[in-house]
Amino acid sequence: MNVPDPFKNDVEVQWCPGCPNFGILTALKGAFRDLRLEPHQVCLVSGIGQAAKLPHYLQCNFFNGLHGRALPVALGIHAANPTLTTVVTTGEGDCYGEGGNHLLHALRRNPDITVVVHNNEIYALTKGQGSPTTPVGEVRSLQVHGVEAAPLNMPAVAVLHDAAFVARGFAGDPDHLKDLLAEAVRCPGLSLVEVIQPCITWVRRPVSWYKERLWPVPPGYDPGDKDAALRVLAGDDGRFVTGILYRGPKRPLFGERFRRETGDEPLVRRGFPPKSSISALLDNFRMGE
């Protein structure tokens, strides 16, 4: 059986040949198919960087905006039309660096969107500077004596703030990643999926180096246990813990109260208000008899 992939398009991919980003692209398309989504039901949002190019290579709605600003755009899209499956595809420079503030506040708001962070520990599109996750001591083009600032541990931050879903996958294992992404989209609330993505151009470590350091969560690991999640993430000592790391407690969703009060009709279908609504407003300011 050979069903054409509805998410496939014919745009020329501009990643380096052999880039593990291709694995993430494959996994994301596979996740959408597994979820029986159609292209018109999906909206991808991205900022700037190699990861942010990903939406161009799928057939679906997408908005490729400013560096670091994918999350606020995604929030606006989600508020206006929550029937869409909104997924942010971003890199650690875009999401943890330039737009770090937006991620922190997205964690507070808990919108039902999925954030996929390609973490390659480097600024690849600007040719090899240190990123917010580059390990201390590694020499990069601007960190000529080695990185001095400590790397950010955003999955741990997400756990601390009770993100609905926190997972980490590996770009070199698209099948596993596909399942993580599908589960992230299924889970209501903010889902953060960090993907370990080796950069084959600027970091030049063999993929085997990463594979040796992958550390899947052990059998019996309980993603509902916040302390356990923080322990495995804090004890990250050079290893990459992978799998479903955390499932946060049920929290109110971004826009949930508004929809409960005003109905489920998405804003985009509500049309113009009747003149009577503006007359009623103006009456509040009418004086005299």
Place this chain on the structure above:
Amino acid sequence: MTDCTIVIAGSAGEGIQTIGDVLADALSAHGYAVFTWQEYESRIRGGQNTYTIRVREDPCNAPTWEADILLCLNKGAYEKSSDRLKDGGILLAEEPYGEGALVIPFKAMAKEELGRVIYANTIAAGALAGVLGMERDALEKVLDREFAAKGPDVAEANRKAARLGYDAAGAACREACPWSFPRRGGSHYLVAGNEALPMGAVRAGCRFIAAYPMTPSTGVITFLAKRSEELGIFCEQAEDEIAAVNMALGASFAGARAMTTTSGGGFALMVEGISLSGMTEVPVVIVLAQRPGPATGLPTRTAQGDLLFAVHAGHGEFPKAVLAPADPKDAFHKMVRAFNLADRFQIPVIVMSDQFLADSRFTVPDFQVDASRPESFLADPKDFSAYKRYALTGRRLAPPRPRREPPPGDRRQRRARPVGAHHGGPGRNGPRHGGKKASQGGASAPGHGASRSLPHGGRPGDLLFLGIVPGRGPGSRGPAPGRRRARGHAPLDRTVASCRRDLPGGGPALGGGKQRHGPAGFPPSHGPGSDHGPTDPSQRRAAPHRPIHQEGLP
């Protein structure tokens, strides 16, 4: 002809806003044309603020500086504002601060007669009603409305407080107070810019607003947030202005009319988002409530210095519209126009405001709501099979966005592909920092470079200037021929016209400074912002230059 100005002076937190609002509402409800303006500091308690009410029979929405009646709530207020009192004006105060003051011990009366000092403000409002020669029950309806939520006991106590103040004033000033404000017929609106702007947005069909609080713009989103569910408008306080404008763009991209509001520094943060709106041809409306000065500026003062900044906001070239409303009625209609323009041309539209327009309450005889209506410029999805949002059509406008039901998420749009713009990137054929667009999207579109990034076939430098011509605001009077043109864009323009009308013989030509911190015609050292030195740039002296070679240096 009656033209009376009441100034209420006191510290933040003392209640001048309540007194002013109650009195202004009551005068307005009695059929008088009221104009109010406020001068305040960037603090929640303390300082010295004023609330000025001008009452006339016919609308003249412009402030006056000199007071016929001055109410001072504390000694500092008297020291700051006493020079505003006209010769023969009435000073009303808690204690005998100045010569000939009508002394009414509001706080002591409140405590003795009503058991709580909190009623002192209503006693003061009642006293002002007495000084003005209003009817004894003049404030009752307004007080009932104001305190309805707090229960009948509170409302009754306030009525009593107003009568106490009224009687005390009446006894004290029987001959000294020449005014009389009996009820007149008719009705009109008493409304501030920060109320009219959001009402215009409602009329325009705005469905989403995200903003970061920044004086003097905050009132717009506050107005909508209070009525969010009733109006079906999603309101979100963003973590910063960058998020605010990007959220609005996201909502707009998805198909909802969206806006944001801000002031100087916040607008500076939004500029990249404005550029993004231009690049992606996603409509957005931005209310820019200007404040004086660079950087943080003076949050509570008024200025119109950011017009050129707004006109030129954004790197790269793209069309935008900048509208400057003259008064609340105009603000209402210009907001509708802003949304219509943004949608029609798929551009960012900036609506200029300032503290004077935002906070002042104007008398508007009629809003003529029907004069503006939301217009949709979206295409019918039935008209296309493969929707090409960025197709190069050779026409001035890009293909219209699909009608609002289907944007992202509708099956009919299956092949549709709204696309973001791609920034520079490694395009081998394209310019590095030019925007690129392909008709159906895609990062690589060799041959479509920056030249296409001027959407709609606009030429570099094409801009829309609307409603910013001085002296041409609707209903305003242009300067007399041969006179120096009064300066100030629209909101100030009304004031300029009103002031000229009031001066003997039409008055000398006003203005001259292109950036005024106070309403035109005010003594520069006394206008709002006066504690920050002369505000008319023509009067400002540059700090002496430091000599390059100082003594003792080689």
